Amino acid sequence: MKITNLLEVDQSTQNREAFTTDVLMGLSSEPKTLSAKYFYDDAGSELFQKISQHQDYYLTKTEFSILEQYGAALAATINETEIDIIELGAGDGHKSKLVIDSFLAQGTKVNFYPIDISEKAMGLLGANLAIGDQLHIHGIVADYFHGLNSLKTISNNKKLVLFLGSNIGNFNRAQTQEFLKKLWLALNANDHVLIGYDLKKDSDILNKV
Ligand SMILES: C[S@@+](CC[C@H](N)C(=O)[O-])C[C@H]1O[C@@H](n2cnc3c(N)ncnc32)[C@H](O)[C@@H]1O
Numbered sequence: 001m002k003i004t005n006l007l008e009v010d011q012s013t014q015n016r017e018a019f020t021t022d023v024l025m026g027l028s029s030e031p032k033t034l035s036a037k038y039f040y041d042d043a044g045s046e047l048f049q050k051i052s053q054h055q056d057y058y059l060t061k062t063e064f065s066i067l068e069q070y071g072a073a074l075a076a077t078i079n080e081t082e083i084d085i086i087e088l089g090a091g092d093g094h095k096s097k098l099v100i101d102s103f104l105a106q107g108t109k110v111n112f113y114p115i116d117i118s119e120k121a122m123g124l125l126g127a128n129l130a131i132g133d134q135l136h137i138h139g140i141v142a143d144y145f146h147g148l149n150s151l152k153t154i155s156n157n158k159k160l161v162l163f164l165g166s167n168i169g170n171f172n173r174a175q176t177q178e179f180l181k182k183l184w185l186a187l188n189a190n191d192h193v194l195i196g197y198d199l200k201k202d203s204d205i206l207n208k209v
Contacts, residue, residue, distance in 0.1 A: 001126045005119065006142035006150060036170035037143060040118040049092060049124070052165075056208050059166055060095075063196050067095060071102030078192060080158050082109040086151060087162040088144045090114030093125035095164050099194075104134050111157065115140045115147030144179075148186045159191040166198040 019038070026033045040048070052060040083103060087096050093114060103110050112135065116122050122139045131137055140147040148161075161183065171179055183193060 001129070001131055001137040001139060003122055003126070003139040003141060004150075006140060006146055007117070007119075008141075036167075037117050040116075040121065042118070042120040045091075045118040045120040045124075048121075052091075058205070059196075059198060063095060063164055063166075064098065066196075067098040071098050072105065074099065074194070075102040075106050075108060078103075078108075078158070078160060079106075080108055082111070082157050084111045084113060084151070084155055084157045084159045085162065086113045086115065086148065086159055087164070088115050088148065089163065089165065089167045090116050090125055090139075091121050091165065093128045096125070096162065097129055099160075099162060100129070100135060104132075107134075109134045110136070111155070112137045113140060113147075113151055113154075115142055115144060117141070117143055145182050145186065148183075152186065159187060161187065161191070161193045163193070164196040166196055168195055169198055 022035055022038070026035065051057055085096070085100060085103070090096055096112065096114060100110050100112055112129070114122065114125055114137070116125070116139070119141050122141050125139065126137075129135075129137060140150060142150065163183075168176060168179070187193070
């Protein structure tokens with residue numbers, strides 16, 4: 001698996017300034033906030049893997065069963081001979097595998113581009129997915145849109161962008177609108193997007209101890 005680390009190229013003063021501004025603004029606001037992208041250093045990634053395996057973390061289990069149930073239908077609906085699957089915040093790739101396998105099973109060649117800000121997560125993903133004749137993997141360690149924009153002209157294949165794990169729930173309404181707009185701008189007509197949303201939940205489920 002090839003990995004390109006755009007963060008290494010990007011350890012610029014500009015980046016450190018953006019971090020300082022984000023922290024200052026986030027922790028000065030009421031309620032205090034901090035962009036989820038700063039949670040995922042090596043320790044944060046490892047913690048997320050543990051959380052996602054916890055019996056009370058219903059998100060992973062539910063999304064898994066949805067992908068298991070509808071993966072084949074998704075691949076059949078898109079129905080291409082070759083596809084570029086791009087995953088924003090791919091994590092360890094366990095869910096990606098379900099989607100990728102559905103395309104491979106119907107004979108579609110898959111070029112998989114996981115994008116994740118965590119180098120550690122990218123390492124885990126590499127260990128979980130096996131490259132083959134029909135599957136090529138090129139991991140991009142980067143922020144979502146830095147990674148996505150770097151892939152704009154990779155091929156003429158149709159793209160399927162995955163944004164799973166209710167990651168979108170980390171954004172407020174304005175950030176969500178901006179995210180979706182940037183996503184729309186980065187893609188071509190007839191590309192596809194699959195977003196995993198959580199539904200509104202009873203606070204007893206969310207606060208279960
Ligand atoms: C909640 S986990 C979801 C992982 C996986 N998609 C799943 O559904 O299990 C969020 C993932 O997104 C990555 N991430 C968070 N913010 C990011 C950003 N701004 N750019 C790129 N990756 C990001 C994290 O490193 C982490 O692997």
